Amino acid sequence: MPFRTIEISQPEFAPAGVSFVTVKSAALKRRADISLYVPPAASAGPLPLVILLHGVYGSHWAWLFKGGAHRVLDRLIAEEKLPPMMLAMPSDGLWGDGSGYASHADADYQRWIVEEVPAAATLVDPRVARAPRFIAGLSMGGYGAMRLGALHPEKFAAISAHSSCTDIAHMQGFVEETAAQFVLAEKEPMSVFECLKQNATRLPPLRFDCGSDDILIEHNRTLHHQLEEAGIPHVYEEFPGGHTWDYWNEHLADTLRFFGKTLG
Template sequence: MKKFSFIRIMVFFILSAVIFTYESKVVSIPSRAMGKSYKTTVVTPDEYKNSSKNFPVVYLLHGWSGDNTDWVKQTPVEELADKYGVILVAPDGDYDKWYIDSKINKNSKFSTFVGKEIVEYIDKNYQTIAKKEGRAVTGLSMGGFGALYLTIKHPDTFGSVGSMSGGVDPKNFKNNWGINKVIDPSKSGESWDDYTISTLSSEFLNQNVNIIIDCGINDFFIESNRDLHKKLLGMNIPHDYVERPGGHTWEYWANSINYQMLFFVKHFPK
């Protein structure tokens, strides 16, 4: 029995060494638009180390109050990097900046930073498929809104986009989660429609982009996600839409990322 147990333990460690061989590190990426640098977590798969090929990239956006470490701490994304041979990039969205270029906070330019500057840095410093078809972006909650918004605002950057439990209609929660720090039409002269994904979604008609949206049926964002789904259907914009049991929780998102990663890999260049 002792010998058998020892062999089982050795096999476990050998398999662990083989399976979990991704590399995760934090880099500081400068923003010309904001005049400072922000931390970004980058995960490369094991095959990256000795390969001369270029890899697709999935950008992962955190939710309100999060940072660049959330995805690797809370979900199995590092293992998925190895499984599918993709580079993962998780930027810091500065807690509550909603991934937009704010009209009322001139120092908050996260649409430019994440949608342009980080992508340029990653393509320059890593072996990437440096074109739209080789990039996907997704996120949870604030990050789900951010992923869709960035794809609309930077139509030549991302070929695939996902949203999990996305806060896709900020005006419904304008006094929550720091939204009024970066969006306030009464001060900027804008309209809430400028930040409502269902209103902006007609832009997808002019883009060749693959879309996947999901939300838990017990999530407080479920109705706005259903409205977005109906709007996309009404315009005949192809997309995957999924509702599952669950709420606004890491348990839901840790499960959801598995399906979204499959969706992205399906559409990446082979």
């Protein structure tokens, strides 16, 4: 048992296919929450796991109830024959306005995502233990997805990100906490590009996108150019739109299609 305690919602009281899970996290030294979704089309075989990371101010329910992630997945399964996948949508650990999904001196938000969230998902549905894992996110969550995917390339079959910060310093435009309050315990670079570069020969497939009116567009363009100059394979796309849930709801489909192609 990877957790001292685990609480799982009763299916009859939650939306169809949705589970809410609270575990005692050793990495965070406190309880933490995850929303999970298993589409009704899922078969008895292995079930790929998609970890979706939210942005600043949010929590585990944001991708479900602001982004409609479960409905996007169901639509793609029905209309485009996308293979069914489990969605695991954890909180970032709820430090300040956003933890950055990094290792802090007092809590390891990186380990929470990379090790404990998949363990909790496996306890809820053992089919994910035998299937590929993917990681994606928006804004701060896009930063977390790309950085953690780069640092742990052996754990993920593909990486995708939307409207991303590309360095933890970019969070300063969004959060109340100062840079000095982020007491990090990280030995690895905080720049997405530096993390991708140091594991360039081992990276899984990578894509990211950003809206042309997004406040973070220039950071994403810079990352794209850096990756091109370094010869690191990736897909980068720009679409109309800003830093909004309308944009993320629409383009989550691009992430799920990208993941689906790796399963073909």
